[in-house]
Amino acid sequence: MIRMHFRRVAFFSVLGIAVAVVVGLLMPTVWEARTEILFGAEDSRRVVGATTDPVDQILQLGNQGTVETELQIIRSETTFANALQAAAEKLSDASLLRDYEDLYLMYDVKGQEMSRIAQVRVRAYSPDSAAAIADEIGKVYNDLRQQAIRRSVVQAQEYLDSQVRSAERDVREAERRLERFKIERGFTDFQTSTAEATRYEQDLARALDKARAEADGLRSAIARQKQKITQTPATSVEASTDTKSPVVTQIEQQLADYQRQRVEALRYYREDSIKIRNLDAVIAEWERKLLEAKKREMVPTGRQTSPDPLRRQVELQLVANEVQLTSLQSQIRALESELARQRERQQVLPRDEVELRRLTRDLDILEAKYRKLKAQAEDLKDKTETVRVSAQVLGPARVLKQPVSPNYFKLGFIGLVCGICLGLLYTSVVEAMRLRVSTSSQLSELTGLPVSATVPKLPPRAEQVLLEAPNDPDAKPLESFRFLAFASTAKFESLPRVLMFTSAQGADATIPAVQFALAVAQTGLRTLLVDADLRRATASERLLRDPRPGVSDLLGRSMLPTEESEMLVxxxxxxxxxxxxxxxxxxxxxxxxxxxxxxFLDTLKARADVVILDLPACDVLSDAARLAKLVDEVYLVVSARDTQYRQVPQAQEILTQSGARAISLVLTDASPDDEPFWVAAPV
Structure with a gap:
């Protein structure tokens, strides 16, 4: 199957290359000429001095732009069409104009962002035409650039002329407004009167500040003097006389009386009696009062006073300062009133002054704008000439030695790829149109035979595990083959029995044969699995590490009869x-x-109860047809993935014509959704 796919793809690949060669022979020969252009080699002469933004924008329209912009201009249809027209006139070849569309599609300009060099690639059907067109590209580009520069300069001149006329009208109008304002206000020397009024206001402000400072000083002095007066006595003592205080005399007499009473009481009472203790307490209290009275024992009896001279002097200074403060406060009120009136007068002047300054400023601005625009207009008139070229061709156009088309290598590669794709598409469509048996019910309806077992579609690793199950002591057969083993052994009338597993084209009988042999052996019957597929020997490669003698040696009589038992592994x-x-x-x-x-079969039956033969596809090799009538039952393996619908009846017919006694079917690569007769497959 794979070889068939490969042959189909190879055929279409060769066919694609052949078609590509024929197309190349039919294609016209195309030559390519290349030249390099340095754009921006010389720039247009610009206006000297500052220009307004609108003028800059107008002039910028004629100046060269970014690299991408200039490359697009060189690559544009206008540039190429003008260059083609000039080349056709130069070569006297009108056919170039008829081939305009084809030639423009082959035209290309290469450039880099940081470089101002453009590589022009022109393709034509003759080398002379390609070189002529490439040479004309630079000339046409220069003409387009010069025209753009001239147009931008003319537009800038027209704009500046209109701006100059407008600025001149604005200046005249500003002059008339300023003159009318001066006449209405009657100003002769506005600056002098304004300066005098300002100086007078400043003098008033300084005098007011000085008076306020003096008043603050007087208030501080008055406060200090008032504090000093409160701390100074109003009078001073000139002479005084002192006598003993009568209170002291009275206390002494009273104390002496109590002491006498105590002496008399001692005649009748003891020292610790209540009477004596009470008298002691009274005597102690009067002694304390006597001590307090003696502190003021002498009291003045006569004093001569007079007013304090220091306080009198401070009071006189206080009166003088208060009088002076009252005078300053009157002066401050007068200054504040005059300053307020002066400021009211000044408020009228600034409005006129502001208006005058505004009119003067407007006039100055308009005059400056007029002079600037006038200078730009005069300067631009002197600089309307541009440079001779805007781009420099670095050399004459060079024609490549070999034509660029047809490129047989590229055409061959494209033909090869297209052929491979068509081949793959064709073989896929063919295979898709071939019907396949997908379920056991379809297979049974097609053949009229029972489907005895099914094998799910497995990944390669799981298939390897199923093939190597005899070498794994813990391996178990698929559940569908257990059903088949129990059903088959139940209908065995006698032993030994020889069973053959073969397949239709596209299927493989090895996995079903191994799984069935494992299932039969677990029933207790002596089971012999024979790898009778002498071409592939799949079971031998999977179950044995090293080659060993077997079927071919027995049939070829290269082994003695006594050594037959040694071949069984x-x-x-x-x-x-x-x-x-x-x-x-x-x-x-x-x-x-x-x-x-x-x-050979008799020898095998002598050593086992059930002999299971693994044979190649019956519709590919004749091995199965040779043994069909010699075995007790044939199991035909069909793949739901690889066996075509029509191949199943063909294989069945081959086995029937070969004398097969009984035929049963086994379906492999089945869908788990359609075939429930197994447990989870090993991974």
């Missing part, structure tokens, strides 16, 4: 043995005589 499962394909692979069972094959 025991597996990790009880009651299961394996007979490999042998040391001579690549042959076929059809290569041996019928007697040898019959004797």
């Amino acid at each position: 025991p597996t990790q499962h009880e009651n299961l043995w394996f007979l490999p394909a042998g040391s001579e692979t690549g042959g076929s069972l059809a290569d041996y005589q019928t007697g040898l094959v019959t004797g």
Whole structure:
């Protein structure tokens, strides 16, 4: 199948290359000429001095732009059409104009962002035409640039002339407004009167500040003097006389009386009696009063006073300061009133002054604008000439030695790729149109035979696990083959039995044969799995590490009869043995005589209860047809993925015509959604 796909793809690949060569032979020869242009080599002469933004914008329209802009101008249809017209006139070849569309599609300009060099690539049907067009590109580009510069300068001149006329009208109008204002206000020397009024206001402000400062000083002096008066006595003592205080005399007499009473009481009372203690307490109290009175024992009896002279002096200064403060306050009120009136007078002058200044400023601004525009207009008139060229061609156009089209290598590669794609598409469509058997029910309806077992679609790793199950002591067969083993052994009338597994084209019978042998061995019958596929020997490669003698050696009589038992390889499962394909692979069972094959089968039946043969596809090799009538039952394996719909009846017919006694079907690569007769497959 893969070879068929490969042959189809190879055929279409060769066909694609052939078509590409034919197309190349039919294509016209195209030559390419290249030249380099340095744009911006010389720039237009600009206006000297500052210009207004609108003038700059107008002039910028004629100046060169960014690299991408200039490349687009060189690449534009206008530039190419003018260059083609000039080249056609130069070569006297009108056919160039007829080929304009084709030539422009092949025209290209290469450039880099940081470089001002453009590479012009012109393709034409003759080398002279390509070179002529490439040479004219630079000339046409220069003409377009010069025209753009001239237009921008003319537009800038027209704009400046209109601005000059407008500025002149504005200046005249500003002069008339200023003259009318001066006449209405009657100003002769406005600045002098304003300066005098300002100076007078400043003098008033300084005098007011001085008076306020003096008043603050007087208030501070008055406060200090009042504090000093409160701290100074009003009078001073000139002479005084002192006598003993009568209170002291009275207390002394009273104390002496109590002491006398105590002395008399002692005659009748003891020292600790209440009477004596009370008298002691009274005597102690009067002694304390006597001590207090003696502190003021002498009291003045006569004093001569007079007013304090220091306080009198401070009071006189206080009166003088208060009088002076009252005078300053009157002066401050007068100054404040005069300053307020002066400021009211000044408020009228600033409005006129502001208006005068505004009119003067407007006039100055308009005159400056007029002079600036006038200077720009005069300067631009002197600089209307541009440079001779805006781009410099670095050299004459160079024509490539070989034509750029047809490119047989590129055409061949494209043809090869297209051929491969068409081949893949064709073989995919063909295979998609071929019907396949997808479910066991479809297979049973197609053949009229029962589907005994199914194998799910498995990844390669899981298929390897199923093939190597005899070498794994813990391996278990698929559930569908357990059903098949129980059903098959139940209908065995006698032993031994020989069963054959073969397949239709596209399917492989090895996995079903291995799984069925493992399931039969677990029923307790001695089971022998025989790899009779001498060409591929898939089971032998998976189950044995090293090649061993087997089927080919027995049929070729290269082994003695006593050594036959040594060929049977025991597996990790009880009651299961394996007979490999042998040391001579690549042959076929059809290569041996019928007697040898019959004797070979008799030898196998003598050593096992059930012999299971793994054979190649019955519609590809004749091995299965050779053994069909010699075995008890044939199991035909069909792949839901790879076996075509029509191949199943063909394989069935081959086995029937070959004398197969009983045929059962096994479906592999089945969908888990359609076939429920298995447990989870190993991974």
